[in-house]
Amino acid sequence: MSTQATAVVDEAVMSRVGRFTDRDAFTATGWCSIERTLAVIGTRSAMVLLREAFMGGRRFDDLARRTGLSDAVAAQRLKQLVADGVMAQVPYQEPGARTRYEYVLTSRGRELFPVIVALMQWGDGLDVKPGGLELVHADCGATLGPVVACAAGHEVTVDQTEVRLNRKAAR
Amino acid sequence: MSTQATAVVDEAVMSRVGRFTDRDAFTATGWCSIERTLAVIGTRSAMVLLREAFMGGRRFDDLARRTGLSDAVAAQRLKQLVADGVMAQVPYQEPGARTRYEYVLTSRGRELFPVIVALMQWGDGLDVKPGGLELVHADCGATLGPVVACAAGHEVTVDQTEVRLNRKAAR
Numbered sequence: 198m199s200t201q202a203t204a205v206v207d208e209a210v211m212s213r214v215g216r217f218t219d220r221d222a223f224t225a226t227g228w229c230s231i232e233r234t235l236a237v238i239g240t241r242s243a244m245v246l247l248r249e250a251f252m253g254g255r256r257f258d259d260l261a262r263r264t265g266l267s268d269a270v271a272a273q274r275l276k277q278l279v280a281d282g283v284m285a286q287v288p289y290q291e292p293g294a295r296t297r298y299e300y301v302l303t304s305r306g307r308e309l310f311p312v313i314v315a316l317m318q319w320g321d322g323l324d325v326k327p328g329g330l331e332l333v334h335a336d337c338g339a340t341l342g343p344v345v346a347c348a349a350g351h352e353v354t355v356d357q358t359e360v361r362l363n364r365k366a367a368r
Numbered sequence: 369m370s371t372q373a374t375a376v377v378d379e380a381v382m383s384r385v386g387r388f389t390d391r392d393a394f395t396a397t398g399w400c401s402i403e404r405t406l407a408v409i410g411t412r413s414a415m416v417l418l419r420e421a422f423m424g425g426r427r428f429d430d431l432a433r434r435t436g437l438s439d440a441v442a443a444q445r446l447k448q449l450v451a452d453g454v455m456a457q458v459p460y461q462e463p464g465a466r467t468r469y470e471y472v473l474t475s476r477g478r479e480l481f482p483v484i485v486a487l488m489q490w491g492d493g494l495d496v497k498p499g500g501l502e503l504v505h506a507d508c509g510a511t512l513g514p515v516v517a518c519a520a521g522h523e524v525t526v527d528q529t530e531v532r533l534n535r536k537a538a539r
Contacts, residue, residue, distance in 0.1 A: 208472055210424045212506065220424065220434065228500030230491030231419055231484065235412055237494070241403065244410070248402055252531055253381045253391065263391065301379055308490060310526045311514035313402065315482040320401030322479065323408070329399030331534045334518035335383065341524055343482035346515045347505035353512055355481050360423055363502045 209356035217362050237281045238309065242266055242274040244316070247306065250284065251313055255299040275300055283309070315343035380527035388533050408452045409480065413437055413445040415487070418477070421455065422484055426470040446471055454480070486514035 216222045238244060245264040254260045261271040278284040283306040286298040314332065332341040345353050387393045409415060416435040425431045432442040449455040454477040457469040485503065503512040516524050 209478070210473070211422055211503070213424060217501070220430075223500055229416070229419065230489070230494070230501075231415055231487045232412065233491035233494045234487045235415060239410070239412060239415070241406055241410060244402055244406060245400070248400065251382055251526065253384060259391075302381070305493070307380070307526055308493065309486075310529075311482070311486040311516050312490060314516045315480075315486050315514065316402045316405045318401070319479060319483060320404035322476070323401070323404050329394055329534055330388070330401075330531055332382070333530045333532065334520070334522055334524045335528050335530045337518060337520050337522060339518035339520040339522070341516055341518050341529060343486065344515045344517045345482050345485045345512055347508060347510035347512050349505070349508050349510040351505055351508060351510070353505045355422065355478055357506050358512060359504045359506045360501055361504065363500055 209354075211355060211358040211360045213361070214359045215361045217360060223362055234312075237283065238278075238312075240274070242270055243278060246271065246274055246278065247283070247302075247309060248313065250300065250302050250306070251310070255301060257300070260300065278306075282306075311343055314341060318342050380525075382526060382529045382531045384532070385530045386532045388531060394533055405483075408454065409449075409483075411445070413441055414449060417442065417445055417449065418454070418473075418480060419484065421471065421473050421477070422481070426472060428469075428471070431471065449477075453477075482514055485512060489513050 213220060238247065242264070245266070246260055249260050249263045254263055257268075257271065257275070260275070261268050264271065266274070275284065279286060279300070282303055284300050285303050287301055288296050289299050290296045317330075317332070333339065334341060345358075347353050384391060409418065413435070416437070417431055420431050420434045425434055428439075428442065428446070431446070432439050435442065437445070446455065450457060450471070453474055455471050456474050458472055459467050460470050461467045488501075488503070504510065505512060516529075518524050
């Protein structure tokens with residue numbers, strides 16, 4: 198049925214339930230949590246800075262160099278990430294030098310771990326050349342990947358997912 | 369130690385192991401799977417179109433309307449998503465009308481499910497006003513979230529994660 202011979206069409210999607218069975222019962226404008234996230238970290242410069250922070254980068258010169266961003270772009274983006282509560286500045290001092298600041302993830306920043314892992318794994322599958330890095334579980338050595346699970350601990354696929362209006366949301 | 373009284377600093381990051389203990393043993397340029405992913409879906413327009421596709425949107429008019437994108441932007445972005453193998457066009461025909469095409473996720477597109485869920489959950493935590501939608505497991509009714517797990521089935525946190533050079537990558 199597909200017009201692209203190479204594309205495998207998978208028509209399973211989330212099921213809309215309750216009032217959201219009528220998709221227009223919900224206007225995403227101003228309510229979409231995905232868009233809220235993208236407003237904070239949805240730029241290439243933010244994502245590559247976060248990548249380096251997750252891998253242990255802290256100092257400005259190091260972050261700028263490892264991301265390939267200009268100093269001006271790196272400085273402006275880090276300032277925004279600090280303002281948004283994703284990163285924080287902590288002081289450090291080398292012998293004989295004045296106090297300077299380095300950048301570390303906040304707890305909110307660290308909550309982006311599944312985003313980082315999900316983006317990384319999807320990119321690994323983009324072509325035959327594998328990505329340059331891999332993530333493994335320190336305890337058992339098995340490689341990591343993103344999983345969607347429910348609060349009861351079941352792994353959940355798209356076609357087992359229901360999407361509904363959030364009853365807690367004021368409307 | 370933080371300069372922001374409100375930010376909770378969490379200094380746990382991934383551990384670099386093997387040759388990557390020297391962070392400069394790896395140059396991310398051209399090798400970063402996160403950047404590869406962002407090159408395909410790293411725009412707001414791509415992400416909101418994918419959001420609608422995951423929630424059952426298929427027809428152009430519907431996708432453009434529900435995302436708030438202009439027809440020109442929606443058309444151009446959908447064309448690119450089809451070219452990149454994330455979505456595909458399938459024909460449909462209403463009685464008395466000519467054949468038209470609607471958009472569905474490919475299997476590669478559907479593999480973005482953890483990305484969508486991770487971005488959505490992080491955005492839910494951005495402020496006191498909850499997101500407008502919630503995802504639940506159809507079988508048990510529990511809410512969904514993103515998890516990082518290893519191939520052996522253990523749930524893994526950032527500080528249990530090791531990052532190393534991919535031995536399969538040609539360098």
